[in-house]
Amino acid sequence: MSEDQDLQQTRNEVKMHLRIGVALTVLILISIGIALIPFNTALHLVIGLGIAVVMATLVMAFFMHLKGEKKFVHWTMITAAFFFVILIALTLLAYFDYAGSATIFKF
Amino acid sequence: MNANVEKALETHGEGHHEHGHDHHELSFWRKYVFSTDHKMIGIQYGITALLFLLFGFSLMGLMRWQLAYPDTTIPFFGKILTAVLGEHMAPKGVMSADLYNSFGAMHGTIMVFLGIVPLGFAAFGNFVMPLQVGAPDMAFPRLNMASYWSYLAGGIVMLISFVVPGGAAKSGWTSYPPLAGIADVGPNIHIIFNGQTLWIIGMVLLISSSLLGSVNVIATVVQLRAKGMTWMRLPFFVWAQFVTAFLLLLAFPPLEAAGVMQLMDRVAGTSFFMPSGLVVNGQGWHGSGGGSPLLWQHLFWFLGHPEVYVMILPGLGIVAEVLANNARKPLWGYRSMVWAVLVLGFLSFLVWAHHMYLTGMDTKVSAFFQTTTIIISVPSVIILTCLIISLYGGSIRFNTPMLFAIAFLPMFGIGGLTGIPLAFNATDVPLHDTYYIIGHFHYVVAPGTLFALFAGVYFWYPKATGRMMSEFWGHVHFWPTFILMNCIFMPMFLQGFAGVHRRWYSGGIVNGDALFEVTQHVLHWNTFMSWASWLLAVAQIPFILNFFLAWKYGHKSGDNPWHATTLDWQTPTPPPHGNFTVQPEVYRGPYEYSVPGYPEDYLPQDKKLDQKEAK
Amino acid sequence: MQIPYEVEARPDTGLYNAKLGIWLFLASEVMLFGGLFSAYIFLRIGAEPGLWPHQILELGPAFANTMVLIISSVTMVMGWASAKLGEYKKFKIFTGITVLCALAFVGIKSYEYHGDFNRYGVILADKTQVTGELVKDKTNDRQITLIPDAKQSTELGREYLKKQGEGAEKSGEEQELAFDRKDVVWFSNFVPSYSTFFSVYFTMTGLHALHVIGGAVVIFYLWGPGSRMYFTDRKHFVNRLEVAGLFWHFVELVWIFLFPVLYLL
Known part of the structure; x- marks a missing residue:
């Protein structure tokens, strides 16, 4: 896009950044609030991490301008995220698939 | 004459006086020591890495005495070891078990992290790749300099670890806890300046150096390709470096994290990898416990497996360049090779636990890793097959780089094929941690990658120095090296089948008898292999002399002695700062050799053809 | 360039x-x-089940x-x-x-x-973990005294506190818990180790x-x-x-x- 259009877009983004900041604050307060209510641990994990993922998406899309960025950058981060998931998932698979040993978790 | 060379002579030739452009003369320090020029940095990496390879090789030379003639004084060097490292490590010039273990661990660490990878990826990548893509330098020259100095710092830390009290790290190049958590600890041993802790610090410096380098390589390939240099016109060497950089970028950090954790275990008393109930020297270990030694293994091998592809891919890239050039025909199956190397890079992240089959894993997990490991052999075979077929119908020139490149093919083949039994859990169980493994990986790296790197040195030496290395002494280097490599590593498969363990410090012999009777019949190979390794050391002398003497006395090479098509050979020799005086423009693929109808048997990528010639 | x-x-x-x-x-x-x-x-x-703290x-x-x-x-x-x-x-x-x-x-x-x-924790032989503030002048070779955190972060810790609370007299002061060193398997402040x-x-x-x-x-x-x-x-x-x-x-x-x-x- 032209120089002027680019500058105008930046001007428009200022308000949006403030709104994202407010959204992040609200989400963190919700996160803390929910954490202080005792209920099923597994559900806590899902909700807590879920809120974190939403917050992360907001930061990445708007503060880091991923929304509107070129494909190569998207693919680099997707690849990194994919291999991170592999690291966790396959190691978890290895841990939960131990050959019979009952004491394996008693490190 | 090439347009670039013409232009260079015009502006920088004799009689040229005016300075329209910034033509500052750099001081000695800025030009040769603290350089930001990729060519100088490439040479710095290259010479440093070759020296570390020699040092790592020497460690093994000493170890092989202990294997051939256990518990006897090492001739000549035994006295030196005792003097430098002390009576505990080398009592009366005899290699102690501790010394053997520390030499073993450091041989692996130095060869992999200070030798092969810096030479293959950093040295050749830095020197050749920007030239081949048509760039004036790497994308981030100052970062490049920082990565070299980080590497050197890491190397120096590793060397210092030999002479601190307690000696160098001795828990294997794999540094498995709990041993690595409690080793090199004692009354006279410093909490930080001990071998194992210095190993971790050295690794952190090396990993940081790698990360900076890989960012640079990827950014350069993506952003600084010359006009007309589309992805599918890139030399295969560039593709190989590109994938290698991604492997380093994404696989090294978990090991860095693990290194930080192991450092915390050793220095801050944490129990990341230290299990509960540990007993050391008859007493309960003092930490909190609750840690997991397996966690280290997962994080280590998550890097460890991609690392072996980091070691082989630059070599494959070099062989591709040398083969195409000296067969005077295009690479067969270039597109397949490109897709294969991309798939190989991706799959390399999914196979790591095949190094961990003996940790008690159950069938579901091992089935997954066995499957991915077998699948990954497919792209490797595709690449090797394409390289072999590339020779068919070629007009082959048997110069020194070509000898090494051709020899690479069957050697890498043996290395790869001997890996097949290791991919399967059932056949890996008896072979794991035996000499079979050592034979397997050395075949891939020593007569494999190292041959490719030798080919690269002989091939690109003229571009860096303007002189040819001696062909005669190149042949004298090649033939004994090729034969002796096989003498050293082939018998290891026999020993491995018999069950000879990879880390026995006395060659499997105790008080003149075999430690385990089943291995008795193969132990005699130790002497044979040791003599082969010492002769191999002697066979490297022509190379070392050739390398340094040719700089001054070698035949002048001109700009394109090999009549090559890629952009690196279309520059003046040695290339000036900024590489290309005229911005190159690329019109065709990288391997236009023996083009029908064209008078020369090579057509450079950037040669502009007028209407008549283009027909 | x-x-x-x-x-x-x-x-x-x-x-x-x-x-x-x-x-x-x-x-x-x-x-x-x-x-x-x-x-x-x-x-x-x-x-170890029960030892990993929750919101500590x-x-x-x-x-x-x-x-x-x-x-x-x-x-x-x-x-x-x-x-x-x-x-x-x-x-x-x-x-x-x-x-x-x-x-x-x-x-x-x-x-x-x-x-x-400045926060301390004590682990007993039965895996009970109690965390709190250290009472320095009542801690020596024979015993460790803590003012326990009102909200313990492990199940066993919470149970221990409840049991202690049942028998103790509720004065206006903060409750102090004394542990015999012989019963204590692990004692440290909150450091990495x-x-x-x-x-x-x-x-x-x-x-x-x-x-x-x-x-x-x-x-x-x-x-x-x-x-x-x-x-x-x-x-x-x-x-x-x-x-x-x-x-x-x-x-x-x-x-x-x-x-x-x-x-x-």
């Missing part, structure tokens, strides 16, 4: 070199912190730090936008606030670590804090000595701010995951 696309974007990728470079670096940082998060997961699932850390300083980082993220991107739009004063103010926030983060974290070093939870907590937050300091140094440089480039080559300078901003937002991203994982879950 000029490196192409240092300032102007390359048409087919749409990126200038440093932006690609920083995204690649951030990909590697994802794997670095990923390695540490994987350690957290495996240490937690492998821990003070929420106050951590919440303050979260707000500090969110504010600094907003001001960082505003600073970049101001520089891009040619508003020098605003750039200085916003970027300056970012640096101050970074320093505040480090300050609050130091205060938090100091608080941790206390337990695998604290190992991973100190290591992750420590490494994160180092990244905060690193980022602060770079942003300070761009605010101060480096801001000269605003006047000599504004486009290049704005790019540098953008790259620094990307790093800074990543640092915030890591905290967005660290906070719930270590403090809430």
